[in-house]
Every structure is written in C-alpha cells, then in structure tokens.
Amino acid sequence: MTVTRRTKWFLGAxxxxxxxxxxxxxxxxxxxxxxxxxxxxxxxxIETSVTTTAVIQPQNRLEVKPxxxxxxxxxxxxxxxxxxxxxxxxxxxxTERAALLDAARARGPEETKRWEEVYKPTPLVAPxxxxxxxxxxxxxxxxxxxxxxLVLSDRLIVQAQVDETDIGGVRVGQPVAISLDAxxxxxxxxxxxxxxxxxxxxxxxxIYQVDIIPETVPEVFRSGMTxxxxxxxxxxxxxxxxxxxxxxxxxxxxxxxxxxxxxxxxARRRIELGLADDGNVEVLSGLTPQDTxxxxxxxxxxxxxxxxxxxxxxxxxxKGK
Numbered sequence: 001m002t003v004t005r006r007t008k009w010f011l012g013a014x015x016x017x018x019x020x021x022x023x024x025x026x027x028x029x030x031x032x033x034x035x036x037x038x039x040x041x042x043x044x045x046i047e048t049s050v051t052t053t054a055v056i057q058p059q060n061r062l063e064v065k066p067x068x069x070x071x072x073x074x075x076x077x078x079x080x081x082x083x084x085x086x087x088x089x090x091x092x093x094x095t096e097r098a099a100l101l102d103a104a105r106a107r108g109p110e111e112t113k114r115w116e117e118v119y120k121p122t123p124l125v126a127p128x129x130x131x132x133x134x135x136x137x138x139x140x141x142x143x144x145x146x147x148x149x150l151v152l153s154d155r156l157i158v159q160a161q162v163d164e165t166d167i168g169g170v171r172v173g174q175p176v177a178i179s180l181d182a183x184x185x186x187x188x189x190x191x192x193x194x195x196x197x198x199x200x201x202x203x204x205x206x207i208y209q210v211d212i213i214p215e216t217v218p219e220v221f222r223s224g225m226t227x228x229x230x231x232x233x234x235x236x237x238x239x240x241x242x243x244x245x246x247x248x249x250x251x252x253x254x255x256x257x258x259x260x261x262x263x264x265x266x267a268r269r270r271i272e273l274g275l276a277d278d279g280n281v282e283v284l285s286g287l288t289p290q291d292t293x294x295x296x297x298x299x300x301x302x303x304x305x306x307x308x309x310x311x312x313x314x315x316x317x318x319k320g321k
Contacts, residue, residue, distance in 0.1 A: 035297050038259065041242050041287050046275050047235035050169060054160035054178070054212065056225040058133065058153030064124055069144045070094040072137055073121050077150070079135045083126040089150055091121040092143070130154040133223050156221050158190060158212040160229045161200075167208045169233040170195060176212050177230040183220050190214040192231060234275055239282040246295045247273070247281060256287070257294040266294055 075090040077083060093101060097119045104111040134151035143149060158178055162170055176190040194211040201207075212229060214221075246256050254273050257266045271286030287293070 037295050039293050039295055041240050041289050043238055044241050045237045046239045046282055048233045048275055050166045050231045052160050052162055054158045054227045054229045056156055056221055057159045059157045060154045062152045063148035064150040065148050066092055068094045071098040072139050072141045074139055077132050079132050081132045084129050087126045088123045089126055090124040093121055156217055158227055160210045161207045162210050164206040175232045179228050181226045186218055188214045241280040242293055244281050246293050259292045
C-alpha cells in the first residue's frame with residue numbers, strides 16, 4: 001500500500017497530539033493550590049485618577065496677516081519673543097511701493113531715499129499680548145493678504161483627550177500632573193480649566209477635549225508636543241486600606257475573611273468600601289488597623305516526582321530493593 005504525503009502529515013499530527021496528552025495528563029500533577037496570607041489594614045493615601053494623552057497647544061492662536069499684497073521689508077521679532085499690544089512686528093511695501101523702490105534703486109541712493117520718505121511702508125502691529133510661535137518669512141518675501149506672516153499665542157495650554165467613559169469623573173478645578181513625552185523628567189502641575197461640550201470621534205472612540213492650564217510653562221514647552229496627563233478625580237490622605245484581592249462580593253454586599261484571634265476559625269465580616277485604585281481599596285466601616293484579614297490567592301505547584309514526567313526529559317530508573 002502506498003502512503004501518500006497527506007497521510008504522513010496526518011499520522012505525524014496524531015503522534016504529536018498523543019505525546020502532548022501524555023505530558024499534560026501525567027498522574028501526580030497538581031492543579032491550582034490556595035495560598036493564604038495575613039494582612040493588617042493600614043492607614044495611607046489613596047486616589048482615583050484618569051490618565052490620558054494630550055497635546056501642547058496655544059489657548060488662543062492668532063495669525064497676523066498683512067492688510068495688503070506686497071513684499072516684506074523688515075521683521076523685528078523672532079520665534080519665542082514676547083510682544084505687547086500695538087508693538088510693530090514687521091514692515092512691508094505694497095506692490096506699487098515695491099515697484100517704485102526697485103526703480104529708484106536703479107537710479108541711485110538719493111532717489112531711493114527720497115521715495116522711502118515720500119512713500120512710507122505699511123506696519124504689521126501686534127493686536128494682542130503674547131508670544132511669537134511662528135515666524136517663517138524673511139525680508140524680500142512676496143506675500144498676499146491671505147498669508148500669515150507671523151503667528152502669536154497668548155499662552156500655551158495642555159489639551160487632553162478624555163474617553164467618554166471617564167469624562168463623568170472630570171470636573172473643572174481638579175488638579176492635574178503633566179509630563180512631556182520628549183522630556184520625561186519634566187513634570188508640571190496644572191488644573192482643569194474647560195471641558196468641551198461637543199464630542200469627537202478618534203479611532204472609532206468617542207472622546208471629549210479638556211483644556212488644562214499648567215501652573216508654570218517650562219522653557220522646553222513647544223506647541224504640538226505630546227504629553228501624558230493624570231487628572232486626579234478624588235483623593236484621601238488618611239484612609240484605611242486593604243488589598244483589593246481581600247474583598248469578596250455576594251448578594252448582600254462586600255465582605256472580608258478575618259481571624260478574630262490566634263487559633264480561631266476564619267469568619268466573614270461585612271465592610272463598607274470607599275475609594276479604590278489598582279491595588280487597594282478604602283474601608284469606610286467594618287475594620288480597624290488591629291484586625292487580621294486573610295487574603296487567599298491561587299498558585300500552581302508540582303509534586304517532587306513530577307520531575308521527569310515530561311516524555312522529552314531524561315529520567316532515572318528506580319533502584320530495586
């Protein structure tokens with residue numbers, strides 16, 4: 001009888017399955033074992049928070065555009081400069097003035113000076129107090145009334161994207177911890193300033209924009225930087241805490257297993273819970289720092305004679321008596 005390639009593959013798969021079954025169901029292998037440890041409630045700080053990504057952005061971004069078409073003559077500021085309202089940021093010539101000055105320069109410096117005094121340039125004035133965040137044009141650049149010569153920002157803020165499932169816990173005035181992805185060592189405090197009313201869809205997730213005002217603006221802050229923010233929802237300093245894994249739930253509510261005294265049998269005790277984080281939960285009533293709480297966890301263990309039960313591992317033969 002001829003054995004086809006498909007038959008060989010099938011027989012090989014069956015053989016591997018048999019070997020795996022022998023390994024997994026070897027007698028003497030233990031299942032999950034319960035490990036019980038004793039803990040005492042402790043007094044400490046606990047807080048609930050929302051952590052999300054954010055972007056450094058100007059709170060009010062203003063583009064300074066020329067009132068006429070023409071050519072830039074001079075720019076008096078650069079990126080990072082702080083300006084005041086009414087300050088002249090740049091000067092430009094209209095299309096007609098630029099043409100007249102070019103013709104005058106061909107005739108000599110005296111003709112050029114005369115036309116510069118007769119035909120004054122058009123100033124670009126700062127309408128608000130702020131910081132120059134964009135200045136890309138150079139003198140001699142031809143611009144139109146639709147081009148932004150400079151961009152001003154009154155102050156930089158942090159705009160966070162909060163999932164709709166978390167927005168219910170965010171309130172104006174809550175403290176925030178801000179850290180920059182580019183400068184992990186720089187951490188700045190802030191406060192929630194505004195929660196937008198209209199949602200947005202980002203990667204098929206409904207989010208709400210939240211404006212955060214930093215307490216201080218470090219020198220390394222730049223518009224467009226990515227940040228990570230942690231919004232503190234609620235916090236308590238002197239809370240009675242136990243591990244989350246010590247708490248059990250049933251139809252009547254939450255309870256823990258306690259040992260009343262040494263040598264006594266464990267007993268259930270009803271408790272009232274408060275704040276909870278990733279590892280601990282606050283106990284409002286039902287426990288004291290002097291109580292002993294039992295925490296049960298599961299661990300996997302192998303018996304000693306399990307060593308060598310793997311068919312792929314070497315084993316020793318037992319010596320006869």
